[in-house]
Amino acid sequence: MIVHDEVAARALIQKLEQFGPLGEADRATIRALPYATRTVRAGQHLVREGSTHDHCCLLIDGYACRHKMTADGGRQIVSFHLRGDIVDLPHLLLARADHNVQAITAATIACIPADRLRAAARGSPAIADALWRDVLIDASIFREWVLNVGRRDARSRIAHLICEFVTRAAAAGLGSPDRFHLPLTQEQIADATGLTPVHVNRMLQSLGQDGMIARKRRDFRILDWRRMREIAGFDDSYLHRSLAEAA
């Protein structure tokens, strides 16, 4: 079902304006894009590795992640996403998916035909630049994850994941270090940090005992944001948020 969906257009405009102002013409171009809005349930796959896609998904609400599998069934989450994120910009120009995209919670997404989005980018330098920046920031986050998984110990890794999550969530209006919901099971945290669920559990407890975090189920509070960032080695410059602030 292809419909003109105001909510999706607004979300995309808001996303792209994080990276610099759009002109009225640009906004009109975006509003004219066809969107197919869908709701998916928790756990549902939006993209399967190896499949071909001719559209891009914008996450309107809910949470999602990208992940890859090893030959022997190990799973690695390589990024997570929240509302406003464009989860598969790679399909704008790459035919085959090299990873999976899966909804973590129930979610609603807007799918945009890749050729239409490409055309929009070609017609408008502002739109093209914004999409570019989104991809470049995505890549920057992957680099930070390589560092996180490769060079930090279990506690720091988990702390870093939490710091990144809350920073991005807060920017999207979804809570603050004081109070936020982390919609991940401990198994998913393990898959994102390259650890086992058992060890994630122990490290979360350790962070709790040290007075860094408090949690009830998946509702978290960071009690000492400064020390938490220190333990995590978290420096948000890799998120390139200054672009957003400047705008």
Place this chain on the structure above:
Amino acid sequence: MIVHDEVAARALIQKLEQFGPLGEADRATIRALPYATRTVRAGQHLVREGSTHDHCCLLIDGYACRHKMTADGGRQIVSFHLRGDIVDLPHLLLARADHNVQAITAATIACIPADRLRAAARGSPAIADALWRDVLIDASIFREWVLNVGRRDARSRIAHLICEFVTRAAAAGLGSPDRFHLPLTQEQIADATGLTPVHVNRMLQSLGQDGMIARKRRDFRILDWRRMREIAGFDDSYLHRSLAEAA
């Protein structure tokens, strides 16, 4: 020193044509770009984290890597690069470097002012698409590295690194699985895989004892390419080479 450098232009054209044919006008645009060619010695930094840059570097010859550091001095290499690679496309649109770029061997690079390259991309959809694809493939490689470092054991990690290296080197005409030079110290391999140099050494020996590889100093031969790929869990689709083949 800004000069019109035929070698650099040719390298860039060749790189971009991997992703699809360029028209004569596109090639002329690229030839008209100003290049500043520099040679650097092994170990020299091309980009420092946190610094601002207004140009992009094309690696003409030699090897380089990108890396990041943790607060406590741990180093993680997040990618390596060989001739033909554009090592800092992120600076096309992101002001501050979020990682370091360092020459691994003596190298020669061509620097292109970012604004000129941006202008070229704006003027030519073919150039824009090619640069896009390069960035998207870069990101795909980072995802694979997150998986490699997060979910594979030491032996497989190193095997995977070797498989990726030889695949990309062979594509650039720098040897074959039969015979190639891996210009990395064991410490650099350790920094790329999230291990210690000591353990890298032992795992390389283990791969040798199992008849997977033979090496003399840093000259390698893969003795059983099929089993090597198996151990590594290496599937080259994340490199999106079909684009190159199709062209």
Place this chain on the structure above:
DNA sequence: CGTAGGTTTGACTGATCTCAAGTTTGGTGG
């Protein structure tokens, strides 16, 4: 030939994993 950087080896330590058994939680149907 002397030196520095890189590689190799050995013995010991320790972080993280594995396996396996509970316990809690939230949702569902009676």
Place this chain on the structure above:
DNA sequence: CCACCAAACTTGAGATCAGTCAAACCTACG
């Protein structure tokens, strides 16, 4: 409203992969 169930979370004990530390050995190069 309660009983039950599956999924998620916790806990403990023992095993193992990879790290640490320290010394010795190459090898290219000045």
